[in-house]
Amino acid sequence: MNANKHAVVTGGGTGVGESIALKLSNSCSKVTILGRREEVLKTVSEKKDNINYRICDVSKYDEVEGCYNDIRKQYGNISIVVANAGIAKSKPFNKMAVEDITSLIDVNLVGVFNSFKLALEDMKNFGWGRMIAISSTAGLKGYSYVSSYCASKHAVIGLIRSLSLELAKEGITVNAVCPSYVDTPMTDRTIKNITQLTKLSAEEAFKQLVESNPQKRLIQPIEIAETIDWLCNNYSNSINGQSISISGGEI
Numbered sequence: 001m002n003a004n005k006h007a008v009v010t011g012g013g014t015g016v017g018e019s020i021a022l023k024l025s026n027s028c029s030k031v032t033i034l035g036r037r038e039e040v041l042k043t044v045s046e047k048k049d050n051i052n053y054r055i056c057d058v059s060k061y062d063e064v065e066g067c068y069n070d071i072r073k074q075y076g077n078i079s080i081v082v083a084n085a086g087i088a089k090s091k092p093f094n095k096m097a098v099e100d101i102t103s104l105i106d107v108n109l110v111g112v113f114n115s116f117k118l119a120l121e122d123m124k125n126f127g128w129g130r131m132i133a134i135s136s137t138a139g140l141k142g143y144s145y146v147s148s149y150c151a152s153k154h155a156v157i158g159l160i161r162s163l164s165l166e167l168a169k170e171g172i173t174v175n176a177v178c179p180s181y182v183d184t185p186m187t188d189r190t191i192k193n194i195t196q197l198t199k200l201s202a203e204e205a206f207k208q209l210v211e212s213n214p215q216k217r218l219i220q221p222i223e224i225a226e227t228i229d230w231l232c233n234n235y236s237n238s239i240n241g242q243s244i245s246i247s248g249g250e251i
Helices: 013-023 038-045 061-075 098-117 120-126 147-166 184-196 202-210 221-231
Strands: 002-010 026-034 052-053 080-083 129-134 172-178 244-247
Touching: 002 013, 002 098, 013 026, 013 038, 013 052, 013 080, 013 221, 026 038, 026 061, 038 080, 052 061, 061 098, 061 244, 080 098, 098 129, 098 221, 120 129, 120 172, 129 221, 147 172, 147 244, 184 202, 184 221, 221 244
Parallel strands: 002 026, 002 080, 026 052, 080 129, 129 172, 172 244
Antiparallel strands: none
């Protein structure tokens, strides 16, 4: 399906990023996963012969530029970027400091910009490309106590909607996938944080997280990976500028 295609997945060492990388490795000739922790990246790369990894902080433009230049030389130009790397924090607005929002913007928005921008020329030269950001239902609605996270994810939606129009005639599609809470270590940390800040048990915190999902469950990483794989095939050329909700009907 994507023979001779080189896909980059940021935040590819765990959770959703790992699932996406493993799925794309079945349809792309090469997948490069990026992240800041070598141990987890190495573990994922060893699962498939065509997955390689690089340590890279996507919030730093120069790091991403150097990384992309390196993997181009070894594995070829980049035709698919899945900007999955992200961080989350929860805190009441009145207790937030400015760094609580700037730190999330740096990774969740600037990281997407860097990951897309530095692969753009490759995709233009191909006349084909896929830019996919992992946003969140928090990019489509508000949630209490995560205003900085919601702000960063709303910004990603604005970026993909505008960029999709700019690149529509270039053979490049730009979309976002917006899951609700996913069954990953990040959600485990969220539950732990809730129990520490409240009197809720872990079970009660879990029920609170899934309450807004009509199916009353966490999203599985493979559900996101399958959606990404579909967006990367040649039968999804008209899917552009979309924010695809994976939320059991919440949105």
